[in-house]
Amino acid sequence: MNPFDVIVTGGGSVGLTTACALGTQGITVAVVEPRPVADTPVAAGHNPRVFAITRASQQIFTALGVWDDMLAGNAYPFRDMRVWDAGGDGAIHFDCADIGEPYLGHMIEPQVIRSALWRRAQSLDSVTVFCPAQVTDFDVTREPVTATLDDGSGLSADLVVGADGVRSPLRERLEIGTRTHDYRQGGLVARVLTEHDHQATAWQRFLPGGPLAFLPTTDGWSSIVWTLPAETAQHLQTIDKPAFHEALGEAFDFRLGRIIDSETREVFPLQRLHAEHYVREHVALVGDAAHVIHPLAGQGINLGLLDAAVLAEVVLTARQRQKRIGSLPVLRRYERWRRGDNQLMMTAMDGFNRLFGNAQPGLSRVRNLGLALAERATPAKALLARHAMGLAGDLPALARISPCSD
């Protein structure tokens, strides 16, 4: 048996953040991941997906020493966000200057985030990455817990963290139930080049079938996330380029002019998932293993990174107080801290999706009035922006921004 304090199953962004947050504080961590980072299929600059990373997530990355690596990748700061409804003239505009911030967040490709964290984890003496490897057997009923890897080797630890994604084999093996909802929508993502400059602005138009976002990237292209009824998304993925450019330009009301070029269309099925429990004795779930939300506000990974930072804080505090880090009372503190916030974000995303996805004239008027009121109510708008940027709420120490962090 190879002894560790913590085993993390899943070396995606959330698992690696958990490992680095614990490892930088001297907790020994084993990360078990089947997919090497070098196997990530697309090179930087060609992934149709980018993640909108909040200031809180940026702060976590800064504290872990990986932010400069991400800036050197292709992290791109955006300063404005414009949201409007296709069914009326209601609109809201967030400008970083209005809230005294240099930007609202950064757009970063997933593989840039993952490879920066991967390198950091590899550089820490207290973190050992087992890859490519999978856990074939767990025993979490005894202390220490044990895990057998597919090469037959064994690991032991006080705590197992499930960061193994939406289909979490650990969650399933432990028969932790989930509440799920199939939106029957597809998220069509692609890289597109528009006639006019994206103006370092994140754009979102609400259409009856779902929202359409244009997210700015560093090379002048935009990454789109277009929520559509599932069959329409599949159809738009396969039509030829000119027809796709025309349909997309029209859906976006030609706000940035014509679509000149596009690359790499992919469709992701959209669902909501919430694990009934985040913790068991010796076990904690983080990131998509615990919760999956609608991507319309681009908050999924940001919530997972906060899970990682909170779990690390709870574990480190327990260790300082000489408590067992895998004990249920310790882990319940993590669940109490995160579950409510994640649920709130899920409910809000569902509400927006339903409210804006409904073409009824009465609702359309309410929506547009709501947007117009929010646009004029300056303090409420600033509060909304601070929440979306991860600057408000009960943040763990790792995510708190000090006055001189910029």
Ligand SMILES: Cc1cc2nc3c(=O)[nH]c(=O)nc-3n(C[C@H](O)[C@H](O)[C@H](O)COP(=O)(O)OP(=O)(O)OC[C@H]3O[C@@H](n4cnc5c(N)ncnc54)[C@H](O)[C@@H]3O)c2cc1C
């Ligand atoms: C269309 C779309 C757009 C999105 N846009 C945004 C956005 O703008 N901003 C945002 O914040 N979020 C966004 N999200 C959400 C975001 O993609 C996820 O929340 C995030 O990637 C979850 O990270 P994770 O590390 O928890 O899971 P994953 O990234 O899924 O990582 C899980 C890891 O576990 C590994 N694994 C699998 N099986 C095993 C096993 N048996 N043992 C060990 N390891 C295993 C996998 O190989 C993987 O590396 C979007 C999602 C979609 C669908």
